[in-house]
Amino acid sequence: MNKNIILCGVGGQGTVLASKLIAAAAMKKGLPVMSAETIGMAQRGGSVFSHIRIGEGLRSPMIARGTADVILGFEPGEAVRMLPYLKKGGQAVVSIRGIMPVTAALSGAGYKSEEMLSYLEKQVEHLLVVDTEKACRDIGSPKVLNILLLGAAAHSGALGLSDEDIKEAIKEHVPEKFHDMNLRALAYTHPDTP
Amino acid sequence: MHKEFLMGNEAIALGTIAAGVNLVSGYPGTPSSEVLETVAKRRTSDIYVEWSVNEKAAMEVAAGAAYTGARSMVTMKQVGLNVASDPLMSLEYIGVKGGMVVLAADDPGPISSQTEQDTRHFSAFSKLPCFDPSDPQEAYEMVQEAFEYSEKYETPVFLRPTTRVCHGYASITVKDEAEYKVHNFEGFTKDSGRWVIFPRLSYQNHIKIEARNQTLADDFSEYSRNRIYQACRKNVLLKKGIASGGISFTYALETLEEAGMAKLFKVSTPHPFPERLALSFLEGLTEVLCIEELDPVIERELTYICGKYHLPVKIYGKLTGHVKNAGENSRDSVQENIMQFLGLASDSPNMVSADSALSTDSMPSLPVRPPVLCAGCPHRASFCAVKAAMKGKKTIFCGDIGCYTLGNAMPLDMVDTCLCMGAGLGIAQGVGHMEPDTTCFAFVGDSTFFASAITGVINAVYNQADMTLVILDNSTTAMTGHQPHPGTGRTMMGEIVQKINIEAVLRGIGLKVVEIVNPLDYEASVECVKRVAWEPGVKAIIFKAPCIALTKPSGSLAVSPDKCINCRKCIRELGCPALVISEKQVSIDSSLCTGCSLCSQICPVNAICPPAEKDKGGVCHE
Structure with missing residues (x-):
């Protein structure tokens, strides 16, 4: 299985944890993973992204345009920004909720x-x-928000990872007191969830 | 051996621990900070780790350790190397006994830096060897090899990763603790002929260094990480080669693996340049494209070698305008450069073709989303207070390096200058000497104060400057990930130590007026600025409130729609990301608001209050 996955959103939305969970779940299946993410100044409310690549023969963590299998858009405008990376027929999973940039609020x-x-x-x-x-x-x-989108992407089949794979990653990488809440978020979009 | 999913910086840290390092010092700076933090987190019991007060101190501490025969590492970002360059340039002549690795992380883009400087130049300038890793696994192994070379040649060596290597993650193979090297050392041996720098010694050692670097260049031609990849059969006839290093090499390799291999030269030690290996790369070629970030170091070396040996090979790259000369390379830009150079169409069956990407013609205009001060950040309140207090006066606000540089954005617009760590103080003094009618302010954070502002304060007092020093004390090094510093009373060894008190330092230097105020008390802050800025000479205000990222939010506020007159003063003056316009009305995004209450204090009609009070129809903030 080779997958190119892009997560994008606004600094502070939890893209970093989500990309760690995807990587952990893939590694559990014995797959090599590479990823890259925005760290530093842009984390303060700026546009942020993570590139995650899963599979054999990877050389670099950076994804070429038009080759992403999945885009997880934590914010609609940020999903549009990253859209040139999506391959033809690729899957986009996008949060409905927009975040107004300070620049837009200011200019009215x-x-x-x-x-x-x-x-x-x-x-x-x-x-x-x-x-x-x-x-x-x-x-x-x-x-x-991050686990909701991760769950929705997993249920779409585009990640190549199951609920169970991600569940295990959550249990290993998220503090125990948040397990219940996150597992509910993971299952929220599952077709069997009432 | 086992597998771990590690950030490049974490991989470097684990490699350093596996190499038996005894001491690691450094100063935080993106993209280097996680190296030292990971050593502190994963260290075996006999490793000493410290965040030094700045890079110069860190360099000297690491050098001292290496004088004893211990293995040491010093970590910093590229601009930190400028601060540490004084000890480094002399250390070049003295050398070391134990292995010493200078980790200087470069930041093409730049993504989080003031400059796009290239540490490979610093390596040539200081005549010290440089190792340039291309991915986390290589960085893990390379740092261990760097220690070996350092000890073999008794010289400090550079490890120079760039942002995408530092902050790239990969599942990599690392040693188990039982496989770690234990490095025992004999201690410092007195020998003034070796450890005391004098002109005569520098002259003699200069001769040795030049000879050593010749040997090293040959040694590096045999080093397995400098490598030539041969062209595939159909591309041999092209007589074209690609030379690359660092993360750009991985983009080039991936492109060529898809398009068909061309002769490829991976340069992992840009200094001393592996000349003999370069000659075998150049053999049979007529043209070479150099793909690298920052400066054209490989390109100049190859051009020089072609001149030296009269080789009829054309060298292309940044100098010839074939590759862009600023900013970072991407997978796409490298692919484009290579395909054009090789004269290959980009739609060969294995290639990612540009038209598979979606058309962007009809894309709606996207909002710019630059980084901003967090909702609830005390720096916003400090800037607002100074702005309000000095309204209508002729002022200059000299900024500095840290989160508070973001105070330059509209609507705060409170950073008139920013140069480098600690420079705001000197700039304010220079402006003040030339323009006595300007009220000069210098803003500096607490960590930057300790790192490089104290000399500026002493300079100001001694030379009779007239300025207001504003210390934005949030009790941490926020921008780089909340590292402790001398004012926090915590060390990287986990000890609780005496805090160095900023007010006492300033009073010790001789400042008569030093006031401390909580910036989130807006009225008191404005009054304080008015009072202090009026005083003659050098005076200081310490705005003290903890970084919002380290405090528990006190709960979101809300706008009372009955009271709000929609004047938008809060939005116009604060630029807080939690203040948004929804259906033409100002409202507060409860997922972002921390309840700092600054907006409620500037609202002219008291329309912003905690939701409970709003429901009760209670009075807001009076």
Whole structure:
């Protein structure tokens, strides 16, 4: 199995943990993994991304344009920004909730995440928009956004990782007191979840 | 041996521990910081680790350890090397007894730095060998080899990873603890002919260094990480080769593995350059493209070798305009450079072709999303207070390096200058001497204060400057990941030690006016600035409030829609990411708000308060 996965969003949304969990789950299956992510200044509310590559024969962690199997968009506009990396027929899993950049609030221009979502709908054949607003309310924490998207991507089959694979990674890499909440987030979009 | 998923910096740290290092010192700086942190976290009991006060101190501490025969490492980012260059340039002549690795991480882009300087030049300038890893696994092994070379030649050596190697992760094979080398050392032996630098000694050692580097260049031609990959059968006829190093080499290799191999030269020791190996690479070629980041180091070396040996090979790269000369390379840019150079179409069956990417023609305009001060950051409050207090006055706000550099963004617009660590103080003094009617401020964080601002304060007091020093004390080194420093009272060995008190330091230097205020108390802060800035000479305000990333938020505030007149003063003045406009009304994003209450203090109609009070129709912040 060879997979190129891109996670993108706004600094502070939990992309780093999500990419660690994907890597841990893949390694558990005995697969080589490489990844790269934004660390440093941009983490303070700027655009951030992670590239994750799974499979044999990898040389570098960086993904070429048009070769990502999956994009996990933690924010609609950031998903649009990374869209040139998605391969034809690739899967995009995107959170419905937009985050207004300070620059947009200041200029009064506003920022319409709906525009971003409708662009994604037009461009991406396999698009999954997750109603993370409702999900976070139901689960009772805005912090589970990353696991919600991870779950949705896993259920779509595009990650090549199962719920069980990710569940184990959560148990190993997330403090125990958050297990329950995160496991509920993981299962939230599962077709069997009521 | 076992497998671990490690960041490049963690891999370097584990390699360093496996090499039997005895002491690691450093100063935080992106992208280097995780090396020392990981050594501290994973160290065996006999390794000493410290965050030094700055890179110069760190370099000297590591050199001292290596004088005893111990193995030492010093870590820093590329601009930190400028600070450490004084001891380094002399250490070149003295050398070491135990292995010493100078880890200087470069930052092509630059992504989190002031400069795109290239440590490979520093290596040539200081005549010290340089190792340039291309991925985490190689970095893990290379650092262990670097210690061996350092000891063999009794010289410090550079390990120079770049951001994508430092912060790239890979599942790599590392040694178990039982396989770690134990490095025993004999201790310092007095020998003033060896350890005391004098002009005569420097002259003699200069001769030895030049001879040694000739030997090293030959040695490096045999080093397995400098390597030639042969062209595939169909590409041999092209007589074209690619030379590369570092992360760019991995992009080049991947591209060539897909397009068909061309002759490829991997340069892992850019200094001393493996000349003999380069000659066998150049043999039979007519053209070479150099793919590297930052400066054209490999390109210049190959051009020099072609001149020296009268080789009819054209060398292309940054100098010839074939590769862009600034910013980082990407997988895509390298592929484009190589395909163009080899004259290959980019739609060969194995290649990623550009048209498989989606068209971006109809893409909606994307918002720029630069980094901002966090919601609840006390620096925002400090900047607002100074801005309000000095409104209408002729001022200059000299900034410095840290999270608070982000105070330059609109709407705060409170950083008029920023140069390098600690420079704001000197700049403020220089401006003040030339423009006596300007009220000069220098802003500096607590970690930067200890690292490089104290000499600036002494300079100001001694030379009768007129300026206000503003210390933004959030009790940590926030930007690089919350490292402890002399003011925090914690060391990397886990000890609780006496805190060095910034106010006492300033009073010791002779400042008469030093006030401490909580910036999140807006009114008190504005009053404090008005009072202090009026005083003659050098005076200081210490804005003291902990970094919001290290404190528990006190709960989100909310805008009361009945009271809000939608004047948007909060948005216009604060630029807080938690303040958003939703359906043309100001509202607070409860997932971001930390309840710092700065907005409620500047709201002219008291429309912002804790949600419970809002529901009760209670009065906000009075």
